[in-house]
Each structure stands twice: as C-alpha cells, then as structure tokens.
Amino acid sequence: MAGTALRDEASELLRELIRLDTVNPPGNETRAADLLRDYLEEAGLECETYAKVPARANLVARLPGGDGRRLLLLGHTDTVLADPDEWSVDPWSGEVRDGAIWGRGALDMKSQVAANAVAIATLAREGFRPSGDLIFAATADEEVGTSDFGLSWLCREHPEAVRAEFCVNEGGGDRMIVGGRPVYLCAVAEKMSSPFVLRVRGRSGHASMPGIADNALARAARLLVRLAEHEPEPRLLPETEAFFSTVFGHVPGPDELGSELRALEPALAGMVEPMLALTISPTMVEASRKRNVIPAVCDVTCDCRLLPGQTQAEAEATIRACLGEDEYELHWIEGVGGTRSSPHTPLWEALERAIGREEPGAAVVPVILPGFTDSHYLREVFGTVAYGFFPMRTMTAELAARLVHSADERIPVDDVELGTRFLTRLVRDLLG
Numbered sequence: 001m002a003g004t005a006l007r008d009e010a011s012e013l014l015r016e017l018i019r020l021d022t023v024n025p026p027g028n029e030t031r032a033a034d035l036l037r038d039y040l041e042e043a044g045l046e047c048e049t050y051a052k053v054p055a056r057a058n059l060v061a062r063l064p065g066g067d068g069r070r071l072l073l074l075g076h077t078d079t080v081l082a083d084p085d086e087w088s089v090d091p092w093s094g095e096v097r098d099g100a101i102w103g104r105g106a107l108d109m110k111s112q113v114a115a116n117a118v119a120i121a122t123l124a125r126e127g128f129r130p131s132g133d134l135i136f137a138a139t140a141d142e143e144v145g146t147s148d149f150g151l152s153w154l155c156r157e158h159p160e161a162v163r164a165e166f167c168v169n170e171g172g173g174d175r176m177i178v179g180g181r182p183v184y185l186c187a188v189a190e191k192m193s194s195p196f197v198l199r200v201r202g203r204s205g206h207a208s209m210p211g212i213a214d215n216a217l218a219r220a221a222r223l224l225v226r227l228a229e230h231e232p233e234p235r236l237l238p239e240t241e242a243f244f245s246t247v248f249g250h251v252p253g254p255d256e257l258g259s260e261l262r263a264l265e266p267a268l269a270g271m272v273e274p275m276l277a278l279t280i281s282p283t284m285v286e287a288s289r290k291r292n293v294i295p296a297v298c299d300v301t302c303d304c305r306l307l308p309g310q311t312q313a314e315a316e317a318t319i320r321a322c323l324g325e326d327e328y329e330l331h332w333i334e335g336v337g338g339t340r341s342s343p344h345t346p347l348w349e350a351l352e353r354a355i356g357r358e359e360p361g362a363a364v365v366p367v368i369l370p371g372f373t374d375s376h377y378l379r380e381v382f383g384t385v386a387y388g389f390f391p392m393r394t395m396t397a398e399l400a401a402r403l404v405h406s407a408d409e410r411i412p413v414d415d416v417e418l419g420t421r422f423l424t425r426l427v428r429d430l431l432g
C-alpha cells in the first residue's frame with residue numbers, strides 16, 4: 001500500500017475509534033470491538049470476540065502462519081475520562097486540527113490500536129504468509145484493570161487466543177536527542193507496584209491534656225521524615241547498563257552516576273532515575289477522626305515501586321534500616337508487575353532494523369517503566385517477550401507525556417503514519 005493510503009486508512013480508523021466513548025468505567029469496549037471486527041473481516045481476517053459480560057468485549061484477529069514463533073500486536077480500547085470543559089475540542093470528536101487528530105485516547109492508546117489493525121489488514125490483503133501466527137488483540141479494561149474483564153481474564157479463560165512468543169504493546173517509543181543522536185526508548189521491563197502501610201501505635205487521650213496520652217500521629221511524623229530523606233542505593237540492572245552503554249558508550253561507575261545523569265537532558269534524566277532504585281512516596285495518612293481526641297493508631301500509606309527482580313522481603317530490610325528503632329508495623333498491600341523481557345531477542349533486532357529504515361542512525365535503548373502495563377500478564381503466564389513500543393517522531397516526548405490522561409490529547413497524523421508503517425515493516429521482517 002502506498003504511504004498516503006496507509007496514512008489515510010489509519011487516520012480514519014483512529015478518528016472512528018475516538019468517536020466511540022469507551023471511558024472506563026464503565027468501558028463499553030464492545031463498541032470498539034464491533035468497529036474493529038467489521039474493519040478486519042473486510043480485509044479477510046478471522047476474528048473472534050471474547051466477552052465476560054456483553055458490554056466489555058475483547059477482540060482477537062489472526063493471520064494464520066506456519067509453526068514459527070507468534071507475534072501479538074496488543075492494545076487496549078478503553079480510555080480514562082475526559083472533562084469537556086477543559087478541552088479546546090469535543091473529546092469524542094476525532095477532529096483534525098493543525099495536522100493532528102484530537103480526542104480522548106489519541107495517544108493512550110487508540111492510535112496504536114488503529115495502527116495495529118491497519119498493519120494486519122494491509123498484510124492480509126497483500127496475501128502475506130507469516131512464518132508464525134500474526135495476532136491482533138484489542139482488549140478491554142486496562143485503565144482500571146481490577147475488575148478482570150480484559151487481558152487478565154483472556155489469559156486465564158482463553159489462553160490459546162493470545163498465547164504468543166513475542167508481543168508489541170504500549171509503554172514506549174518516545175524519541176529524544178542525546179548527544180546529537182536520535183534515541184528511541186523501548187520499554188522492556190516494569191517496576192513492581194508494591195504499596196505498604198506503616199501502622200504506628202500510641203495511646204489515646206483527650207487532646208486538651210497531651211501529657212496523659214501518647215500521640216501516634218506525632219510518632220508517625222518522625223518515621224515520615226526518615227522515609228522522605230531516604231536515598232536508596234542505586235543499582236545497575238542489565239537493562240540500565242544497556243541503556244547507558246548505548247547512550248554514553250560506557251557504563252558509569254557508582255561515583256560517576258550522578259554527574260552522568262545531570263549531563264542528560266532533563267526529560268531523559270527524569271526517566272532514568274526511577275530505573276536505578278526502589279522509590280517510596282508516602283501519600284496518605286489516617287489518624288484520629290476527632291479534633292479533640294489524640295489518636296492511638298496512625299496509618300501511613302506509601303506508594304512504593306520495586307525494581308524488577310527485587311523482592312518485598314529485600315525492600316522491607318531496606319525500609320526497616322531507614323526507619324530505625326521506633327516501633328511500627330509494616331503491612332504490604334499488594335505486589336503487581338515487576339516483570340521484564342530480555343533485550344537480546346529476534347524481536348529486538350527486528351525492531352532496531354525497522355527503526356533504522358525509518359530514521360537511519362537512530363538508536364533504540366531499553367528502559368524500565370516506573371509503572372506497569374498489561375504486558376506483565378503475558379510475561380507471567382506465557383513467558384512472552386513483550387516490549388512497549390510505538391514510535392513518535394513529530395510530537396516531542398515531553399508534550400506527549402503532558403497530554404496522556406489530560407486535556408487536549410492529540411497525535412500528529414505524521415506519527416500515526418509512522419507508527420503504522422513501522423509496525424508493517426516490523427512484522428514483515430520478524431515473520432517474513
């Protein structure tokens with residue numbers, strides 16, 4: 001297909017997807033599944049809908065191949081909410097303005113869903129025969145994710161629908177210039193969301209006579225200060241080493257790390273810092289419910305993110321060392337994510353070649369996401385090599401980061417075309 005046809009087809013599909021309100025909750029992702037099904041069946045693809053409840057369907061399409069390794073192009077069709085009062089356009093208009101397509105989901109991630117669909121449809125119409133199955137999945141319920149309608153449910157109830165050796169999902173593709181050279185970030189690993197509660201006990205009493213009580217809130221304050229001042233020891237993982245050796249040509253020692261980070265452009269430094277250590281951010285405090293009662297118990301909830309491979313037991317030792325001798329209880333709330341895929345795979349090499357065709361001289365570097373995506377289900381259940389990657393060149397990484405989940409979300413049409421062409425090239429290379 002010629003460049004402009006690919007561009008027009010992906011743009012039009014994206015605009016139609018944006019016009020379907022799939023704000024989660026409640027989701028209503030079946031609207032998107034139906035649209036995509038009609039589009040993909042017209043290209044001759046086999047489609048199957050999987051739905052735990054009728055309104056929240058997941059769609060899987062397949063271009064059958066030989067018995068080689070399978071590639072899954074994954075995307076979620078739900079979005080976060082949008083407040084029309086904050087927007088310059090109707091968030092569900094899909095309006096084209098200043099060379100960009102505007103609307104909720106334009107970046108996260110109906111653009112990549114549209115590009116995935118146009119890539120597989122184009123290959124199907126061409127009669128492309130992949131060496132292993134090429135699979136397209138548009139899944140529900142990523143943004144809330146706790147109600148188990150989307151990929152978690154598919155992996156458990158219909159594993160054969162989405163089982164694949166390789167996957168390309170959301171989470172990366174940002175482009176930056178480092179030392180004069182363009183660099184694309186590819187998310188190969190994710191930190192583990194591992195929040196905990198510190199429970200501090202004292203003795204209640206009337207607030208007018210503080211001397212007779214033992215104020216749990218005041219005790220907790222001492223712990224909070226220590227947590228806030230804590231600087232965890234940086235740790236270089238293989239992913240971070242690969243990042244530094246591509247960006248700087250060498251891996252800095254612990255002493256040089258700070259100065260090397262300062263030499264990076266601020267956006268990239270902000271991205272790298274969470275890759276070096278666990279982070280702890282106290283975010284919620286609960287103590288007395290009455291102004292005149294000194295609390296006997298104070299709960300401090302902390303957002304905490306562990307490096308891939310780091311355990312809660314190991315993190316707990318670090319936290320306890322930081323907090324010292326004061327008495328408290330530490331309760332882990334959960335541990336989600338924290339998975340990784342090797343950057344030394346045929347998928348990585350094909351991705352590098354496809355980017356090299358788009359922009360000669362550009363490098364691809366692995367990064368560890370501070371948050372997590374649906375990729376963790378695939379890595380955990382099937383051992384899939386899953387990368388977060390959708391290249392963006394016209395829109396800067398800073399602007400894209402500011403617009404995701406925010407007002408006036410939009411994507412340049414040039415980037416929709418770039419992403420679609422890139423995916424088509426990637427599939428031809430990997431499964432050709």
Ligand SMILES: [Zn+2]
Binds near residue numbers: 170
């Ligand atoms: Zn997303």
